[in-house]
Amino acid sequence: MTETPTETVRVLVIAAHPDDADISSGGTIARWASEGREIHYVLCTSGNRGSNDPRMTTQLLGEIREREQRAAAEILGVASTTFLLQEDCELQETLAFRKEVAGLIRQFKPAILMTHDPWTRYRIHPDHRAVGFTALAAIVVAGNQMYREGMAPHTVGEVYLFQTDNPDYWVDVTATIDAKIEAIRQHKSQVSHSGEAMVARVREWAKQAGLEHNMAFAEGFKAVSPRH
Numbered sequence: 001m002t003e004t005p006t007e008t009v010r011v012l013v014i015a016a017h018p019d020d021a022d023i024s025s026g027g028t029i030a031r032w033a034s035e036g037r038e039i040h041y042v043l044c045t046s047g048n049r050g051s052n053d054p055r056m057t058t059q060l061l062g063e064i065r066e067r068e069q070r071a072a073a074e075i076l077g078v079a080s081t082t083f084l085l086q087e088d089c090e091l092q093e094t095l096a097f098r099k100e101v102a103g104l105i106r107q108f109k110p111a112i113l114m115t116h117d118p119w120t121r122y123r124i125h126p127d128h129r130a131v132g133f134t135a136l137a138a139i140v141v142a143g144n145q146m147y148r149e150g151m152a153p154h155t156v157g158e159v160y161l162f163q164t165d166n167p168d169y170w171v172d173v174t175a176t177i178d179a180k181i182e183a184i185r186q187h188k189s190q191v192s193h194s195g196e197a198m199v200a201r202v203r204e205w206a207k208q209a210g211l212e213h214n215m216a217f218a219e220g221f222k223a224v225s226p227r228h
């Protein structure tokens, strides 16, 4: 594809665990990457407690899942993947975490930020909520001139929340649904037990999301204004 002379649109994706962004948004990420957008992943944990295998250790699982996430990100065309190495199942909305994420926003200077919808009803994983609230708070402070000297403020232009139960922004992922499925297959430690059922479910979600929007396959997000 040809490069446009305009400035590259950078997208920062902030997720709690490996596979969260790929399962919820992989089609959109692959599409945007193919259109020349520069996608950066930030994984707050390495998902090092995501196993029921009694022989598995948190150390080994973290390493396995980082590898799986990097392989998936490569398929989607993600430019960089950063692991913050916090403990799985222990994320909290602290000021220190907010500062760290605000620093990443100022470092990557994204036009678009994607993260968990922390208001999604009845999804009980605390890490998803903690990351969603922290990333949204970090957007606010990253743009504040008086917040933390040393790095220039950055104002995010658009925010899309994934894993939402209240979507109002749909992306046609018909051309990239197969890449998304291929990316999800890289998370072998997670999909090995659910296998093809998981793949079928992901395809069905995308089909349902597209039905009312004249798209064969779609992903839905909640768009929120970064202005406050």
Ligand SMILES: [Zn+2]
Residues within 6 Å of the ligand: 016, 017, 020, 125, 128
């Ligand atoms: Zn997760």
